[in-house]
Amino acid sequence: MAQDTSRKLSVGEIHTRMGLAVTDEGMARARQRRRKAELARDSEGRAAFLAQLRSRPA
């Protein structure tokens, strides 16, 4: 697979150039939502679903 060599910028620089007003409170909310989704995740069910897809005949 190809490796891209694009330059990474700082998060602050990206927010400035995007005009995004990201706050600590907003990030905390985003983290909370992700945590909630992680806790609700059925990893075994997903693994079984993926295994089933992979075992289907072509």
Add this chain to the structure above:
Amino acid sequence: MTESHDEVGRDHGRATEAKLVLDTTAVVAWVRGSIAVGETLAEIDDEGGYVAIPLWCLIEAGHSTAMLDRERLDLLLAHPATALITDDAADWETLVALRTLIGRADCAAAAMIALDLGVDVMTRDASWYRSVAGGAIVLEIED
């Protein structure tokens, strides 16, 4: 960076872990200045993780925005918490099955990467993923 699933997990010399996949609607939301996507990327960067962007989702987002906001797509790729991911050729049959279930190749790629990495797909439209693992693989954008 453009990497296969197996090559991800490193960035700027630090060990990183996939936390989320952005689908086409999430990339378009970023282009349109979604604060929810920006906050999520920032907190994942804070955590030292990364967000996978399937190549096909970037292509579809570029197409659907007519590349009018090319700079914003470049900024997404320049974000320290993003990694552009290509499909693994060995997964082609599974991708066909997912494409059949979902109805879109870009969403199939997003679902494949999410299932493979054990993370969720951030999307504006969860209905596309209803038939994938009971639909419980999404994190909807809430602006």
